[in-house]
Amino acid sequence: MKGVALGALLFMAALFAVSFAFQQEVPALAYLRAAGEGGMVGALADWFAVTALFRHPLGIPIPHTAIIPSRKDEIGRTLGEFVETEFLRGDVVRTKLVETPIAARLGEWLGTPVHAERVAAEASVMASSVLQALSDDDVRDVIEELAREHLIAPEWGPPLGEWLQRIVDAGAHRGAVDLAADSIAAWLAANHRAFTGLVSRRLPSWVPSVAHRLVDDTVYNEAVKFVGAVQRDPRHPARLAIDGYLERLASNLQHDPATIGRFEDAKLAVFDSPRVRELAAEAWATAKAGLLRSLADPESGLRRRAVAALVEVGERMTTDPALQRRVDSWVTDAAVFLVDRYRHDIASIITDTVERWDPAETTEKIELMVGRDLQYIRLNGTIVGALAGVAIFTVAHALLG
Secondary structure (H helix, E strand, C coil), rough: HHHHHHHHHHHHHHHHHHHHCCCCCCCHHHHHHHHHHHHHHHHHHHHHHHHHHHHHHCCCCCCCCCCCCCCCHHHHHHHHHHHHHHCHHHHHHHHHHHHCCCHHHHHHHHCCHHHHHHHHHHHHHHHHHHHHHHHHHHHHHHHHHHHHHHCCCCCCHHHHHHHHHHHHCCCCCHHHHHHHHHHHHHHHHCCCCHHHHCCCCCCCCCCCCCHHHHHHHHHHHHHHHHHHHHHHCCHHHHHHHHHHHHHHHHHHHHHHHHHHHHHHHHHHHHCCCCHHHHHHHHHHHHHHHHHHHHHHHHCHHHHHHHHHHHHHHHHHHHHHHHHHHHHHHHHHHHHHHHHHHHHHHHHHHHHHHHHHHHHHHHHHHHHHHHHHHHHHHHHHHHHHHHHHHHHHHHHHHHHHH
């Protein structure tokens, strides 16, 4: 386009030269000379105007030329302020978002299994990166600290006693007693031989062998009858004894300092410092390895459930008007809040970016972006100048003639 505009200027110059040289022989060429003069003036004027935007014409530092490179930072600031005041306004953003069915479009896209799998895959990659970036020692220390603060440091006795008291009051423990009695009865029925010699081997050697078998059978039969009685009788003394023991234990765990102290000593003996640290490390290592495996495997239960959940959410957002309104409202309110609070910081991206640009590079980028239109200005100036020159010459010649 620069070549075309320059060609038009050269054509006007050639037209002027030819018509000027022969206008004495051919008076009508005076009109072409006027067109050539006007076209050259228009072309040169627009060339100067266009060139002055990007550089000094002919390298001469004429005032108010090379506007873009010399005022690059000011242009960036002005552009940033324009974007901030005209586009990054809460009312503008809200109007646009209210007119856009965000939830419906998102739900339609997310409801497609391929898209849901893509979201799950990207989220899995991000989660895996976060897990791998975490320091195992730091996580272990956090888990250990949390365990000590929330699990080991508080007393276990009173809350455990209160929990046990509620179980006893509700009779929920009777199911466990029934299960124990049934299990013992089943074991006795299947292990009669286990009683052979259980008591008789402690009898004197002079006792007849028949008495040995009688004693063992008697013990076995009594055990069977005792367990059977416990199974049949909800008010059996053994059951009542268990109820009483659990009631006393629940009360002592809540109110007896000695019982509470013994329980806390036992707890601290089990969960000493090395053991807690070891448990924290084992818990983190197990959880991390399991999560990494599940996140990396597209067919894992975690990934499949994530995809199914995303598809379900997408379908709901597509068909549930109430959910659509809530999601649209959340997104709109969040966007307006972010724009109102951070619009200056967002607009400063333009200002800071332009400030970092090299002036020559900036000039070249802008010239390449809008250069064709600017060269059309030069071309139009040449044509308009030629027409204006002819018109002026014609009017002047008519008035003076």
